[in-house]
Amino acid sequence: MSNEASQEAETPASAEELVPTGHTPAQRIQHILHGNPALSPLIVLVLSIIVFGIFADNFLRPQALSLLVQQMAVVGALAVGQTLIILTAGIDLSIGMAMVLSSLVMVKLNHDNGVPGLLALLIGIGVGILTGVLNGVLVTRVNLPPFIVTLGTFSIFTAISLLYAAGQTIALGPDALLVWTGKTLSIGSVSVTWGVILMLLLYLGVGFSLKNTAWGRHLYATGDDREASRLAGISTDRVLLSAYVVAGFTVGIAAWIVCGRVGGADPNAGLNYNLQSITAVVIGGTSLFGGRGLVIGSLIGALIVQVFNSGLALAGVDPNYQVLATGILVILAVSVDQWIRRVKA
């Protein structure tokens, strides 16, 4: 999928430009962006890397870029699950807190209860999946809006995490399996953590399934028009539930990555991850109205946010401008999405 997007980016529909259609240049751009949802974030990413490469010293150094990718691994992994939910025209406000809960279970079982690392990891991932099942069941069986469901479960997961950890951060030893995701793998002067590789595998697996399987088709169709999909014979409830369960699995993997990144678990860390994952998905060109978008776009979206944060930091700008930049990016991204959706034949 990423290949397609990047190829199109180099030669923007050259055949269409030759055909003398009655379209204005703006309409033609609208059409191209409509056909390639990941294209506009890709352009923004490339432009922002160029701009920060010029204005921020050291930004293009391999070490700086490696660090940048490591810093976005957790949000990147969560954005996979968030993309699935948003593609179904839902939203998951609990995803960051679910990850904190999952990572706390892993670390506490291993550190406090002496459960072997692998077993603690599997139980932690299981907790992640359970959070997804809970959200999914409430959305499909009890028929509640995803916004309300996840607003509620966000508070529930927060309370459980704080009670479970008694408000304390727990650190792990450097040899534990759980911090393996923080270990680096050097290829030349570029070093990536195993967490980054895990995150990329998530994108690969989910991206492949969305593009190539009936499940992916049904997920897009359900997000696009739930009633029409039901009438067409898709069991939309099962599709929705599966999206939440897979999102729960990505929560578990993200929890493992965060263990490696901070060397333990912090019950107070979850708040920002919710909004950051939504930001990444939205900037990545996935429509909040469902049925439109690519998971690779969310990877690009997460990268854009991190490029702005790191770039502004390296350029010596007041950190508050990072937040400002993120806000402007989100509003711009949704505006572009609205404009693209008004495409005409």
Added chain:
Amino acid sequence: MTETAATPQQSDTSSEQPILEAEGLVKLFGRVVGLRGVDLRLYPGEVLAVIGDNGAGKSTLIKCLSGAMVPDRGTMKVEGKQVSFKSTQEARVAGIETVYQTLAVAPALDIASNLYLAREIRRPGFAGSVLRMLDMKAMRQHASDHIKSLGISTLQNINQAVETLSGGQRQIVAVARTGAFGSKIAILDEPTAALGVRETEQVLRLVRDLRDQGLGVILISHNMPNVFETADRIHIQRLGGRAATITPESHSMQDAVAIMTGAMTVPEDEQSVR
């Protein structure tokens, strides 16, 4: 679908078995009577129009036939076999495809994907059975063949997203879906509502094509000229019951309106119940 079913003329096929048969369908909504014992017979290779004023029970009848609603009383047979549907999916398995007034298409997906929605083809071998990969090539090929076999020229690019199509083209995709999977019965609920003159003509031509392929087609419409132009027989609903079944030859449009409103009744022996 039998060979003989492919003939559009059915005047000499009165001995033929109905492809869909409903008897004494009753549906109550609390104390409101939706259907009061409706009979309906549909033969292969015919278009049966269902008309009636608002509240006459058209939609309820169609929902019972398509599995969207379960009737309280009455029997239904498909090709002589007794059936009772608890869902639209069960009706579909029995060969009944329904196009709903609210278009059952996913706008962001392309035409081929929409035709194959909920019945995708998987690749053969490892890629299909383990990786669950879809055979997009085969689906596009079949979809394109099917569209061609129906003589639809307005849909040129099978990879086009449905939302970029006009209302008529979307409706054509939805109707074409009904004939694509060896179904025997197509139920079309107001397929020409909100369409322009030319688009209406295209959709109606497609309806006749489906009939000529041997499907039994039930056409619900408010548009009298459309109905008289396309239907072989016309089932008129009134106050939850069947007021009469006529043909475009035996009665005029004025007659049909009179029957709908109760101003006229048709003796049993002048009807075309078959």
